[in-house]
Amino acid sequence: MSEQNLTSVLKEERVFAPPPPFSLQAGIGSMEQYQALCDEAKQDPEAFWARQAGELLDWIQPWDTVLDWEAPFAKWFEGGKLNLSANCLDRHLANWRRNKAALIWEGEPGDSRTLTYQQLHYEVCRFTNVLKKLGVVKGDRVAIYMPMIPELAIAMLACARMGAVHNIVFGGFSAESLRDRIDDAQAKMVVTADGGWRRGQIVPLKDMVDQAIDGLNCVQQVVMVKRTGQQVAFHPGRDHWWHDIIDCVDANAVPEPLDSEHPLFILYTSGTTGKPKGVVHSTAGYLLGATYSSKLVFDLKDTDTYWCTADIGWITGHSYVVYGLLSNGATTLMYEGAPNYPEADRFWKIIDKHRVSIFYTAPTAIRAFIKWGEKWPLRHDLSSLRLLGTVGEPINPEAWIWYHSVIGKNRCPIVDTWWQTETGAMMIAPLPGATPLKPGTATLPLPGIFPEVVDREGKPVGANEGGYLVITHPWPSMLRTVYGDPERYVQNYWTRYPGLYFTGDGARRDADGYFWIMGRVDDVLNVSGHRLGTMEVESALVSHEAVAEAAVVGKPDEIRGESVVAFVTLESSYTASEELKDTLRQHVVKEIGAIARPEDLIFTDALPKTRSGKIMRRLLRDIAAGKQATGDTSTLEDASILDKLRDA
Ligand code: PRX
Numbered sequence: 001m002s003e004q005n006l007t008s009v010l011k012e013e014r015v016f017a018p019p020p021p022f023s024l025q026a027g028i029g030s031m032e033q034y035q036a037l038c039d040e041a042k043q044d045p046e047a048f049w050a051r052q053a054g055e056l057l058d059w060i061q062p063w064d065t066v067l068d069w070e071a072p073f074a075k076w077f078e079g080g081k082l083n084l085s086a087n088c089l090d091r092h093l094a095n096w097r098r099n100k101a102a103l104i105w106e107g108e109p110g111d112s113r114t115l116t117y118q119q120l121h122y123e124v125c126r127f128t129n130v131l132k133k134l135g136v137v138k139g140d141r142v143a144i145y146m147p148m149i150p151e152l153a154i155a156m157l158a159c160a161r162m163g164a165v166h167n168i169v170f171g172g173f174s175a176e177s178l179r180d181r182i183d184d185a186q187a188k189m190v191v192t193a194d195g196g197w198r199r200g201q202i203v204p205l206k207d208m209v210d211q212a213i214d215g216l217n218c219v220q221q222v223v224m225v226k227r228t229g230q231q232v233a234f235h236p237g238r239d240h241w242w243h244d245i246i247d248c249v250d251a252n253a254v255p256e257p258l259d260s261e262h263p264l265f266i267l268y269t270s271g272t273t274g275k276p277k278g279v280v281h282s283t284a285g286y287l288l289g290a291t292y293s294s295k296l297v298f299d300l301k302d303t304d305t306y307w308c309t310a311d312i313g314w315i316t317g318h319s320y321v322v323y324g325l326l327s328n329g330a331t332t333l334m335y336e337g338a339p340n341y342p343e344a345d346r347f348w349k350i351i352d353k354h355r356v357s358i359f360y361t362a363p364t365a366i367r368a369f370i371k372w373g374e375k376w377p378l379r380h381d382l383s384s385l386r387l388l389g390t391v392g393e394p395i396n397p398e399a400w401i402w403y404h405s406v407i408g409k410n411r412c413p414i415v416d417t418w419w420q421t422e423t424g425a426m427m428i429a430p431l432p433g434a435t436p437l438k439p440g441t442a443t444l445p446l447p448g449i450f451p452e453v454v455d456r457e458g459k460p461v462g463a464n465e466g467g468y469l470v471i472t473h474p475w476p477s478m479l480r481t482v483y484g485d486p487e488r489y490v491q492n493y494w495t496r497y498p499g500l501y502f503t504g505d506g507a508r509r510d511a512d513g514y515f516w517i518m519g520r521v522d523d524v525l526n527v528s529g530h531r532l533g534t535m536e537v538e539s540a541l542v543s544h545e546a547v548a549e550a551a552v553v554g555k556p557d558e559i560r561g562e563s564v565v566a567f568v569t570l571e572s573s574y575t576a577s578e579e580l581k582d583t584l585r586q587h588v589v590k591e592i593g594a595i596a597r598p599e600d601l602i603f604t605d606a607l608p609k610t611r612s613g614k615i616m617r618r619l620l621r622d623i624a625a626g627k628q629a630t631g632d633t634s635t636l637e638d639a640s641i642l643d644k645l646r647d648a
Pocket of ligand 1: 269
């Protein structure tokens with residue numbers, strides 16, 4: 001979105017009050033209760049978070065200081081010691097939850113497994129001992145590149161148990177992307193599988209790992225789960241089958257007492273530069289954010305069967321498939337495959353079969369469901385649902401209404417949750433028993449979170465005025481740094497408005513104080529709810545010998561939100577052809593992954609630039625969207641380029 005578009009035009013007047021039966025049973029059942037929490041937090045944020053940390057988490061040793069804030073570097077609960085896996089597992093073994101389902105898993109081919117808290121604990125302890133046996137020590141990085149199978153959750157909890165730092169890479173990323181992430185984190189081990197199932201096809205994960213780590217010295221061991229059973233290369237001494245090595249260890253693994261600020265994981269995400277950033281999260285603060293928000297926003301009950309459709313390779317899966325749910329003692333469902341395999345009703349079938357009560361998905365998925373048609377959900381009994389959620393991008397009001405009526409039968413509140421990889425946990429979201437909903441807004445901040453909409457100078461703007469979304473106070477689950485690059489952390493998030501965290505999003509606040517997110521204001525795209533830096537795709541394109549220069553912009557897409565459009569100038573020895581277009585598209589898929597594949601690729605003799613050489617993306621965005629390029633073109637170096645591009 002260009003900075004000039006910050007005047008929001010969306011006018012949505014419909015308001016949906018929480019259904020009284022929902023409010024009656026909810027943890028927070030009224031706006032008065034919500035307001036009381038907000039007031040408590042506002043009066044003394046540190047005391048508020050200390051109370052939450054004491055009530056929600058189990059500590060091995062209490063903290064000395066709640067917050068040490070040397071802006072922009074925060075330390076929360078210093079002096080305290082705890083173990084995240086003990087909070088997610090061990091503490092539930094002492095009561096009736098021991099035999100409660102922690103994880104219900106369904107594979108794409110239809111196989112399924114259920115692990116109780118006791119069983120999950122057993123597996124996690126054993127895998128902790130595998131990590132130790134293979135030489136992983138506290139603080140080492142372990143890369144995880146896996147399908148959505150229980151071993152993925154087991155591996156991450158085992159890392160947390162011994163203090164190894166996990167670095168999960170989404171299984172849709174290419175070998176090149178995986179290599180960059182393993183290399184940047186200097187991972188000592190990779191945990192993977194032979195393959196995973198996606199729309200009936202095998203995703204060859206182990207082959208990708210072999211390519212990715214070829215010649216990388218840091219990786220000493222690879223552990224792989226046998227999932228799909230196809231032939232894979234096996235490097236003796238380096239590679240181990242999960243099922244073999246796990247039989248060589250026992251299940252005694254005492255949870256390591258870890259400092260509150262011990263790094264829990266690194267997760268790479270796109271920014272405005274060509275190289276993804278390794279967002280670093282801490283142990284105590286992150287876990288507190290994930291636990292607190294899950295409890296409040298999902299209004300969790302012990303009787304719930306909760307399902308978040310995100311892949312664990314994204315932050316949503318970290319916080320809301322695994323950590324926030326298990327720490328609350330909930331039952332979390334995990335599904336391996338595609339929503340339309342074998343048919344377009346797979347999700348509804350799963351909800352029906354497992355009697356799912358809370359369903360959390362992305363607007364892009366909802367738009368696909370709408371396209372596939374109502375007949376698919378109507379075939380199934382969805383009466384077990386009591387709460388719906390969305391995340392990843394603004395939800396268009398029409399999709400919201402469809403979700404509310406066709407899936408929720410006008411009975412289930414929808415929690416539209418705004419947050420980011422960097423925030424670790426939800427920041428702006430309704431509390432379903434309290435907050436009146438308006439389709440298209442994530443509504444109000446969680447108690448203890450202080451967002452604001454500011455102008456270019458950092459001053460708060462008035463109601464309904466567009467501006468930049470910032471967070472004015474540190475919060476426990478905030479990222480701590482960019483791995484190996486604290487400068488970049490400061491530069492990216494804290495320089496634009498000193499003392500304020502800059503989210504990169506545009507927003508407006510309406511007269512009721514509701515936040516309406518208007519999308520990114522930087523060079524970051526949101527494709528199917530996933531972040532993609534335009535620079536990242538441009539770097540991938542120019543790494544091909546045929547490409548002289550490339551500019552990438554987003555264009556509105558009915559299902560995905562945005563799609564990738566690339567403008568490419570060629571080296572003089574190459575001529576434009578459909579074949580070359582395909583080659584370049586494939587090249588991007590190889591460099592980054594299928595998510596970055598340019599939908600449109602346009603060859604051009606030159607790119608529109610300012611006299612100082614800056615590419616004028618605003619104009620390219622208009623051209624990509626088929627609009628007349630509007631606004632100021634006076635700084636354009638060569639105005640004739642625009643006409644040529646329009647005709648291209
Ligand atoms: O632009 C916002 C959008 O997704 C960005 C964060 O992307 P990522 O770190 O990949 O995390 C996605 C899952 C938390 C934000 O800066 N975004 C996320 N949720 C919403 C949203 N935009 C509007 N409404 C949301 N509910």
